[in-house]
Amino acid sequence: MFDLTSVDLLDAFTRQLRLCKLREGEHVVVLSEPGSRGDYVAAAFGAAKTCGAHVIAATVPGGSPAPMPSTHTGAGPGLISVLNDTTAQTLLKSADLVVDLTREGFIHAPVQQEILRAGTRIIFVCDAPDVLIRNLPKESDKEEVLRGVELLKASSVMHVTSAAGTDLTIQLPGSKPEFQCGFADDPGRWDHWPSTMVLCWPEISDGRIVLAEGDILLPFKEYVRTPVTLEVSGGHIDKVTGGAEAEMLNTFFDDSQDRWARSLSHMGWGLMRTADWFATAMYGKDDLMGMDARAFAGNFLWSTGPHPHLQRESYAHLDIAMRGCTVAVDGAEVVISGRLAES
Numbered sequence: 404m405f406d407l408t409s410v411d412l413l414d415a416f417t418r419q420l421r422l423c424k425l426r427e428g429e430h431v432v433v434l435s436e437p438g439s440r441g442d443y444v445a446a447a448f449g450a451a452k453t454c455g456a457h458v459i460a461a462t463v464p465g466g467s468p469a470p471m472p473s474t475h476t477g478a479g480p481g482l483i484s485v486l487n488d489t490t491a492q493t494l495l496k497s498a499d500l501v502v503d504l505t506r507e508g509f510i511h512a513p514v515q516q517e518i519l520r521a522g523t524r525i526i527f528v529c530d531a532p533d534v535l536i537r538n539l540p541k542e543s544d545k546e547e548v549l550r551g552v553e554l555l556k557a558s559s560v561m562h563v564t565s566a567a568g569t570d571l572t573i574q575l576p577g578s579k580p581e582f583q584c585g586f587a588d589d590p591g592r593w594d595h596w597p598s599t600m601v602l603c604w605p606e607i608s609d610g611r612i613v614l615a616e617g618d619i620l621l622p623f624k625e626y627v628r629t630p631v632t633l634e635v636s637g638g639h640i641d642k643v644t645g646g647a648e649a650e651m652l653n654t655f656f657d658d659s660q661d662r663w664a665r666s667l668s669h670m671g672w673g674l675m676r677t678a679d680w681f682a683t684a685m686y687g688k689d690d691l692m693g694m695d696a697r698a699f700a701g702n703f704l705w706s707t708g709p710h711p712h713l714q715r716e717s718y719a720h721l722d723i724a725m726r727g728c729t730v731a732v733d734g735a736e737v738v739i740s741g742r743l744a745e746s
Contacts, residue, residue, distance in 0.1 A: 412442055415536045416450035419596055420500070422540060422586035423526055427455030429499040436465040436482060438473075439504045443528060447502040456500075463491055467507055469718045470659075475529055475692035476622035478708075478720040479510025486514055496521035500587070503527040508595075511709045511720065515593065524587040527595045531690045538597030538677045538694070540585030547674055548582035551601030551737065555580035558733040561603075561670075563703055565728045566740070568613035571635060573670065575732075578603035579712050583698070585675075597678075598698045602671030604712050608638050612705070614725065619680075619696040620648065621722040624688045640665040640707070656707075656719070663708055664719035670705035672730050672738050673698040680726065696724040701742045703728040 425431065431451040435444050444460055451458035463484040467473050482505055485491045495501050495518045508527040509515035519525065528535065555561070561573040583598035614620075614631040629646030640656075643649050656664040675698035679685075682695035697704055703725045708717035730738040737744050 411536060412446035412532055413449050415539055416446040417453050418539060419526065419586060420450045420454050422542060422588065423500055423524065424588040425451065425454045425456055425500055429456045430497065431456045431458040431500045431502065432495060432498040433458065433460045433502045433504065434495065435460070435462045435504045436506065437462065438465050438506050443504050447504065451502075459494075461491070461494060463488075465506070469507070471718065473506050474622065474688050475506060476720070477510070477692055477697070477722055478622070478718055479508045479512060480718060481507070481509035481512035481514060485509070486512065492518065496523055498523050501525045504529065511711070513716070516711070519591045519593055522590040524590060525593045526587045527593070529692050530597065530694055531686055534682060534691065534695065535597060537679070538585070538675060540597065540599060544599045544674070545584040545588075548584050548599060548601050551674070552580045552582050554732055554735070554737070555601065555603050560733060562731045563728050565613065565615070565725070567615040567630065567727065568632070569611060569725070569728060571608055571610040571612055573605045574607040575603065575605060578605040595694065597675065597694050599675035600671055600673045600698045600704065602669045602704070604669050604710055605667070606638055606713060608667055609636050611635065614648065614723065615727060618726060619683055619693070619724045620651070621693045621696060621724065623651070624683050624691065624693055626684070635667065638667045640667070655721070659719040661708070661717050661719035663710070663715045663717040666707060666710070666715065668706040668708050668710050668720065670703070673700055673702040673704060674743065676700045693722070697722055699724060699726070701738050702726055703730055703738065
C-alpha cells in the first residue's frame, strides 16, 4: 500500500519556504535530532528541492541541557550536540536558511543569536501536521504584527485588566518590542511556524495577574481549573495563591532552584485567527508545543524566566496564555475582553 502521508506536508512546507523567500541556489540545512519527525525532515528536504535550493539534512545527537523532560516545552535551550560543537555551528552559520526540526529549538540559547548574526534565517517547526497546515501564515500577517511593534515602540505603558481581577501595569521604555509572524524572510531572522503575535521584554511591571478557569499553563499544557492570583512588583512574582494550579506553580518555582524563576519575561498578545484554544485538550502533550494557545487571537501571553536583554539565562520558562483580558497601550485598546479591537 502506498504511503501518502507526506503529500500534504510537502505542499505545506513548500508554501512555508516560499514565504521565507527561499530562492533558487540558496543553501538550506534541515536540522533534526533522532527524536524529530521523519516525515517533517522529508517534507522540508523535498520542499527545498522544489524551490531550487541546495539542501543538506543534518541529524545531530539529542540531549538538552535543560533539567526537565523534553516534551516540546518552549524553553528552547538547544541541543548539547550543537552548543558544544563548533563544526555544527559553522554549518548552520553558512546556510541561508535553517529549517529547525529539533524538539525544543534554540529559542533562548545564546548560540542562536550567533547564528542569526551571520545572516542565517531560521524557521522552527515542531507542532502536529494539521496544526501547521491549519495555521499556515499569510504574507499580510507580518504587516499586522509590525503595526503592533511600532505601537509598542512609540508608547510608555501597557495596562492589562480582566473581569477576573487582573490589573497589571507594564513599563514599555526599553522593552525591545518584537514579533512572530510564522515565517522567516529577512536575513538574520528567526521565526516559529505557526505563530502570529506581538511581544516585548519589559523590566518593570507591577500589579496583579488573576488566572481564570480555562486559561492555559505551558509547558504543562494544562487548563486552569481554579483561579490563581499572582502578586507582581518590579517585574517579580512576590506571591502566588489559589488552588491546585497555584500549588503547581509554587512547586515549579521552588523546585527549579533558579534565581529567575519568579521573574517575568516576555509578554504581549496573539493575532493568529486560525488558532484553536482547545487544541491543547485534543492532542497528546508530546504532539504539541502549544502555539495555538500562545498565539491565539486576542489572548494575553506572559512568561517567566529568561530575559536576553537583561542577560538572564534561565530554564524556568513558563508561558501562560489568558483569555478575556483587555490590553491597552497608552490608553489605546488593542484587545477588548479577549477579542482583537478591530474584530
